Amino acid sequence: xxxxxxxxxxxxPSVEDEAHWLELLTNGLTYDLVGLAPGAxxxxxxxxxxxxxxxxxxxAVMEALTIRPGPHLAGGHTLxxxxxxxxxLGAALAAMEGVEAIAWHPARxxxxxxxxxxxxxxxxxxxxxxxxxxxxxxxxxxxxxxxEGLAVFTGQELRIEPELTKDRAEGAKIGVRLxxxxxxxxxxxxxxxxxxxxxxxxxLEPSANGRFVRVWRG
Numbered sequence: 711x712x713x714x715x716x717x718x719x720x721x722x723p724s725v726e727d728e729a730h731w732l733e734l735l736t737n738g739l740t741y742d743l744v745g746l747a748p749g750a751x752x753x754x755x756x757x758x759x760x761x762x763x764x765x766x767x768x769x770a771v772m773e774a775l776t777i778r779p780g781p782h783l784a785g786g787h788t789l790x791x792x793x794x795x796x797x798x799l800g801a802a803l804a805a806m807e808g809v810e811a812i813a814w815h816p817a818r819x820x821x822x823x824x825x826x827x828x829x830x831x832x833x834x835x836x837x838x839x840x841x842x843x844x845x846x847x848x849x850x851x852x853x854x855x856x857x858e859g860l861a862v863f864t865g866q867e868l869r870i871e872p873e874l875t876k877d878r879a880e881g882a883k884i885g886v887r888l889x890x891x892x893x894x895x896x897x898x899x900x901x902x903x904x905x906x907x908x909x910x911x912x913x914l915e916p917s918a919n920g921r922f923v924r925v926w927r928g
């Protein structure tokens with residue numbers, strides 16, 4: 711699913727026409743579901759990250775459907791209610807028979823349908839943000855980590871410096887913790903300190919161009 715243009719799978723239909731698409735309505739917002747048979751399937755999005763998927767899953771033999779915001783949402787595709795509703799639609803359709811994976815386009819992330827559904831519904835109901843699903847974490851050449859897809863929610867991506875990622879599992883815990891924090895609090899404009907997963911302080915600072923949040927110990 712791509713809030714900026716296209717999405718994954720979900721919802722309740724309200725309109726169907728000869729172009730093989732459905733209009734989905736949720737929370738007063740409409741989305742288009744395209745790629746339905748007997749028309750051509752949608753293009754499968756890139757898969758750079760995968761969570762809770764079987765190792766033998768073959769994207770090449772899958773038929774993709776895509777959700778995208780309706781025309782009335784043009785220009786508002788990154789607004790929080792629009793993105794949350796799209797994720798909720800994906801969680802609804804994830805429960806349908808035959809769904810094998812959910813793709814969230816901004817993070818180039820594919821997840822198992824049950825994993826996606828449980829994580830998104832938990833977030834919608836007030837729980838933690840699904841950091842590994844609606845965003846992803848990747849390694850940098852210098853050994854640090856960066857987020858992918860976080861900018862949809864905050865306007866910034868996360869950059870975890872190598873000193874915090876020598877143990878990759880610990881680095882990932884820091885990333886998951888900070889992504890949830892940043893989605894809740896919004897972009898970082900001034901340096902600040904917060905407690906990391908182990909209780910030790912972390913220093914957050916915006917990059918010079920404001921597009922990243924850099925994180926060090928301290």
